[in-house]
Amino acid sequence: MSLDDLYRRVIMDHYQKPRNRGRLEDGDVSVDLNNPTCGDKVSLQMRIKDGKIEEARFMGEGCSISLASASMMTEAVKGQTVEDALRYVQLFSDMMQGEDIDTDEFPLEDIEALQGVAKFPARIKCATLAWKALEKGVKEPRN
Amino acid sequence: MNRFKQDFPILDQQVNGKSLVYLDSSATSQKPFQVIEAVEEYYKQYNSNVHRGVHTLGTKATDGYEGAREKVRRFINAASTKEIIFTRGTTTALNLVAISYARTNLKEGDEIVLSPSEHHSNLIPWQQAAKATGATLKYFELEPDGTLDIEKAKAVITPNTKLVAIAHVSNVLGTVFPVKELAQLVHQQGGVIVIDGAQSVPHMKVDVREIDCDFLAFSGHKMVGPTGIGVLYGKEALLEKMEPIEFGGEMIDHVDLYESTWKELPWKFEGGTPIIAGAIGLGAAIDYLESIGMDTIEEHDRQLAAYAVEELQKVEGLEIYGPLKNRTGLVTFNIDNVHPHDVATVLDAEGIAVRAGHHCAQPLMRWLNVTATARASFYLYNDEEDIQQLVKGLQKVKEYFGNVFG
Numbered sequence: 001m002s003l004d005d006l007y008r009r010v011i012m013d014h015y016q017k018p019r020n021r022g023r024l025e026d027g028d029v030s031v032d033l034n035n036p037t038c039g040d041k042v043s044l045q046m047r048i049k050d051g052k053i054e055e056a057r058f059m060g061e062g063c064s065i066s067l068a069s070a071s072m073m074t075e076a077v078k079g080q081t082v083e084d085a086l087r088y089v090q091l092f093s094d095m096m097q098g099e100d101i102d103t104d105e106f107p108l109e110d111i112e113a114l115q116g117v118a119k120f121p122a123r124i125k126c127a128t129l130a131w132k133a134l135e136k137g138v139k140e141p142r143n
Numbered sequence: 144m145n146r147f148k149q150d151f152p153i154l155d156q157q158v159n160g161k162s163l164v165y166l167d168s169s170a171t172s173q174k175p176f177q178v179i180e181a182v183e184e185y186y187k188q189y190n191s192n193v194h195r196g197v198h199t200l201g202t203k204a205t206d207g208y209e210g211a212r213e214k215v216r217r218f219i220n221a222a223s224t225k226e227i228i229f230t231r232g233t234t235t236a237l238n239l240v241a242i243s244y245a246r247t248n249l250k251e252g253d254e255i256v257l258s259p260s261e262h263h264s265n266l267i268p269w270q271q272a273a274k275a276t277g278a279t280l281k282y283f284e285l286e287p288d289g290t291l292d293i294e295k296a297k298a299v300i301t302p303n304t305k306l307v308a309i310a311h312v313s314n315v316l317g318t319v320f321p322v323k324e325l326a327q328l329v330h331q332q333g334g335v336i337v338i339d340g341a342q343s344v345p346h347m348k349v350d351v352r353e354i355d356c357d358f359l360a361f362s363g364h365k366m367v368g369p370t371g372i373g374v375l376y377g378k379e380a381l382l383e384k385m386e387p388i389e390f391g392g393e394m395i396d397h398v399d400l401y402e403s404t405w406k407e408l409p410w411k412f413e414g415g416t417p418i419i420a421g422a423i424g425l426g427a428a429i430d431y432l433e434s435i436g437m438d439t440i441e442e443h444d445r446q447l448a449a450y451a452v453e454e455l456q457k458v459e460g461l462e463i464y465g466p467l468k469n470r471t472g473l474v475t476f477n478i479d480n481v482h483p484h485d486v487a488t489v490l491d492a493e494g495i496a497v498r499a500g501h502h503c504a505q506p507l508m509r510w511l512n513v514t515a516t517a518r519a520s521f522y523l524y525n526d527e528e529d530i531q532q533l534v535k536g537l538q539k540v541k542e543y544f545g546n547v548f549g
Contacts, residue, residue, distance in 0.1 A: 003492050003543065007485075038484060039501040039508065039515045061514040063482035122491075126484060 161494030211426030316465030372421030444472030
């Protein structure tokens with residue numbers, strides 16, 4: 001077990017300079033999720049039109065892994081269809097279970113860096129929080 | 144090396160290629176051979192149900208179970224074993240009081256007073272009791288260092304205060320709260336005091352008659368005993384008037400098709416087959432702690448905490464929460480802007496186990512204005528070398544996150 005497997009440079013880059021951080025004023029989907037065992041929080045807002053995620057932004061409190069994962073997730077799903085987003089949610093979950101997946105299927109190369117989290121069982125929930133918010137957000141009925 | 148370490152087989156191992164440094168005893172303590180063997184002996188040699196069979200093993204199991212109750216009584220200096228109820232742990236014990244006592248005795252206009260530093264298990268049962276009865280929740284105000292000013296506390300306790308619930312020792316701040324003085328104040332106003340002893344009973348001599356508390360709850364697993372066993376102490380006169388909250392076997396006297404009556408104390412609160420192995424293990428844990436002496440353990444933990452505070456204060460960018468003096472064996476902190484999860488992961492790679500998160504005290508985290516903290520907690524098997532390893536580990540955290548940030 002090497003810490004470098006967990007804290008890859010690209011993860012630290014997203015942690016230090018999170019993409020899409022902040023509130024989306026004209027969003028039509030808003031999801032707040034907590035990880036009650038550790039206190040991590042993510043608040044995700046998206047604007048979804050005609051089955052497509054036009055914009056995604058997040059706010060959150062948490063560790064490097066949870067914030068980097070949220071940053072990557074929002075970057076990845078912008079411009080993607082809801083259908084594809086759900087496919088990435090599943091793919092990400094499989095990756096966290098340590099399954100042998102094709103990381104090229106993710107629309108953002110950086111996500112591959114989170115593969116090492118699977119080796120740190122205590123940290124998997126940190127990485128999946130934002131993706132669970134995404135899943136909840138696209139499945140919720142919108143007005 | 145610490146002379147007690149050798150009694151704890153789990154400590155003699157490598158974690159992630161490094162010697163284990165276990166600094167999470169406030170979450171759960173490790174178990175000595177004496178406790179592990181007592182549980183093993185019960186299962187291997189006299190496993191039987193209690194209070195029913197006439198056979199030899201059943202008698203031996205009953206003696207073991209009831210013998211443990213007597214050990215607990217002596218350990219906290221209760222007047223009678225009728226006042227010692229075995230529960231699943233502190234949480235179950237506190238819920239028993241909140242459901243059986245509070246919901247029957249409280250009404251609209253009554254006040255329940257808590258501290259904002261309570262563990263969720265000494266907070267939510269009272270929130271629920273307040274909702275169910277119409278009673279009001281009130282909070283003591285803490286000083287900036289997490290201590291309680293007894294003069295200010297005096298003003299919060301009024302004739303309407305029917306119940307005060309407070310931890311003897313905070314699981315985050317390490318503060319020792321003045322429970323004896325609080326008990327006096329509450330009693331002057333005609334109320335009762337419920338003490339969460341989860342973090343105090345394992346670490347110091349707690350005498351229920353000296354404190355004059357009405358209820359005391361604590362867990363076996365934090366005092367070198369097994370998980371799944373805890374204790375509710377209650378004054379006999381109060382317990383006598385309380386109704387059971389679990390019904391079934393073991394707790395009944397006479398059962399009819401439409402009406403039943405209960406056993407006498409303490410068994411009326413112990414429905415179902417009890418936690419026999421757990422109680423026997425707890426008895427062995429008490430024997431072990433008493434063989435060392437609670438005064439010795441308290442002194443050891445306090446010295447270690449003082450040493451830890453001193454050493455950690457030297458670490459640049461590290462902030463300690465809670466009082467710097469007169470604290471028990473735990474130190475809660477944050478370092479630079481590194482999230483405690485990341486701190487704990489880096490320390491884990493060095494074989495050092497600490498707790499990271501909100502420590503089941505979300506309101507206290509908000510009071511401290513942090514989202515999470517890291518906590519190192521100590522027990523009799525820890526020594527100064529463990530603290531030195533922690534400090535070295537924290538330097539690694541700084542190097543690691545300094546590098547990746549830099």
